[in-house]
Amino acid sequence: MTADEGGKIFLRPLDESDAAALFEAVASSRSRLKRRMAWVGSIRSEGDCREFIRSSFARNRDRAALVEGIFERRTRNLAGVAALTRMSVADGRAKMSLWIRQERVGMGLAVDAGRRILKTAFLKEGLQRVYARIEPSNRAARRILQKLGFNYEGCLRREKKLNGRWVDQECWGLLKSELKK
C-alpha cells in the first residue's frame, strides 16, 4: 500500500467491501473502457466484481500480480484500478495497466497512480522491467507512458482481437535504472 506519499490519490489492494464501488465505476465508464480493455464485457454485476477482487487477492498474495484500487485522497472514492499483471519476480518483470473512471479522467490521476505502482514494482518487488501494451490510437495512454519515462520498443501488428476487431499493439518498456525519481 502506498497511502502515505501525499498527492491526490493513494493505492491499496481492493477488498470485498469495494465490490459495489468497483461495479459502479466500471458501469459508469463501460463504453469508453470497452474500447480498450478486453475484460469489460465479463463484468455484469457486483458479484462479478467480488469475484475479480477475490482472484486479485489470491494473485497479489502469490506475487503473480499486484492489483490495487486508485482512491482519491479527499473523498476516499474509487477512481480506477492500477495493476501489474503477468508478474514474475523470478524473471523480474510485469505488465502495467491502468484505468480511470469516466468522470475523473484528465486530472493527472493515471500518471500519479503509474508513478506509485512503478515504485512498488522496482523498489519493493525488485522487478527489473515493466512493460505496457497499447493500441496506436490510444493517445492518452501513450502520453501517460511517455510521462512515466517508458520507451517505445516497437509495434506488434494484429497482435490481438479486441471486441471483434484485430488490433496492433505498441510495446513500451521501462527498466529499473530508468525509473524517474
Ligand SMILES: CC(C)(COP(=O)(O)OP(=O)(O)OC[C@H]1O[C@@H](n2cnc3c(N)ncnc32)[C@H](O)[C@@H]1OP(=O)(O)O)[C@@H](O)C(=O)NCCC(=O)NCCS
Ligand atoms: C488512459 C487513461 C488511463 C488516462 O487517465 P487520466 O487520469 O485521464 O490520465 P492523466 O490525466 O494522468 O494524463 C492524461 C495525459 O494524456 C493527455 N491526453 C488525454 N487525452 C489525449 C488525447 N486524446 N491525445 C493526446 N493526449 C491526450 C492529457 O492531456 C494528459 O497529458 P498532460 O498531463 O501532458 O496534459 C484513461 O483515459 C482510461 O482509463 N482509458 C481507458 C483505459 C486505457 O486506455 N488504459 C491504458 C492502458 S495502459
